[in-house]
Amino acid sequence: MALLPILEFPDPRLRKVAVPVTSFDDGLRNLVDNMFETMYKAEGIGLAATQVNVHKRLLVLDISEEKDSPLVFVNPEFEVIEEALQEYQEGCLSVPGFFEEVSRPRAIRVQAQDPHGESFAMEARDVLAVCIQHEIDHLNGKLFVDYLSPLKRQRIRGKLEKEHKKSA
Ligand code: GNR
Ligand code: NI
Numbered sequence: 587m588a589l590l591p592i593l594e595f596p597d598p599r600l601r602k603v604a605v606p607v608t609s610f611d612d613g614l615r616n617l618v619d620n621m622f623e624t625m626y627k628a629e630g631i632g633l634a635a636t637q638v639n640v641h642k643r644l645l646v647l648d649i650s651e652e653k654d655s656p657l658v659f660v661n662p663e664f665e666v667i668e669e670a671l672q673e674y675q676e677g678c679l680s681v682p683g684f685f686e687e688v689s690r691p692r693a694i695r696v697q698a699q700d701p702h703g704e705s706f707a708m709e710a711r712d713v714l715a716v717c718i719q720h721e722i723d724h725l726n727g728k729l730f731v732d733y734l735s736p737l738k739r740q741r742i743r744g745k746l747e748k749e750h751k752k753s754a
Contacts, residue, residue: 590624590638594750595681596743601727604634604641607660610703614644618658618701621646626653630679632717634724637680645721649713659698662722667709668693674716676730684742688733690719 593600607614617640625633625646632647647657671689678684693711696718700706710718720730731739 587623588620589627590620592624592628592633592637592679593639595678595729595731595746597680599639599641600636600680600724600729602636602641603727604636604643604725607642607644607699610660610699610701614660615701617642617644618646622648622656625679628679631713632721633679634721636724636727643725645718645725647714647717647721649717658701659696659718659721660701660703662696662698662718662725664694664696664718664722666691666693667695668711672712672716674713676716676720678720678730680724681729681731681742681746683745684731686730686734686738688716688730690716694718 621633621635621638624638625648631649632645635642635644643661645659645662648655668691670692672692673687673689675685676688692715693709694715695707695709697705697707723729731742
């Protein structure tokens with residue numbers, strides 16, 4: 587297993603739109619293992635392949651307290667089943683140190699494949715629905731800061747650029 591470097595905003599590679607996964611092979615399953623290792627180490631509850639500079643439609647999640655409930659979604663698609671919005675204070679491993687309220691539909695139905703190519707569907711609400719929508723946004727080149735005001739986004743951008751210069 588290996589830890590993968592996580593891209594940080596405003597890296598332009600976070601804006602790439604990921605392509606569908608077509609081979610369900612050991613390479614894919616190895617990537618999934620490495621994404622889980624990277625996510626758990628970073629203490630995240632989700633990770634999209636885009637964040638580790640792999641532009642394939644794949645994400646991993648574990649929103650459990652015990653960190654014992656890994657979920658993998660390959661080629662995920664969702665539809666909204668409850669339009670009512672819920673506000674949730676979101677963070678992102680690609681926007682370290684910043685947390686802001688974002689509104690998203692409260693409940694969704696997700697269809698995806700597992701790492702062997704088997705299709706499945708599930709309904710998600712509350713934090714799980716937030717997290718899945720946040721991760722699918724990554725696969726489409728979108729970040730939670732895109733939902734904020736331009737002023738807030740610009741402030742976050744400036745602070746992170748400064749951090750990146752310090753550590754460069
Ligand atoms: O670890 C994470 N926490 C989180 C909190 C609120 C809403 C979404 C998230 S996802 C984030 C990990 C991450 O950046 N996934 O892309
Ligand atoms: Ni994120």
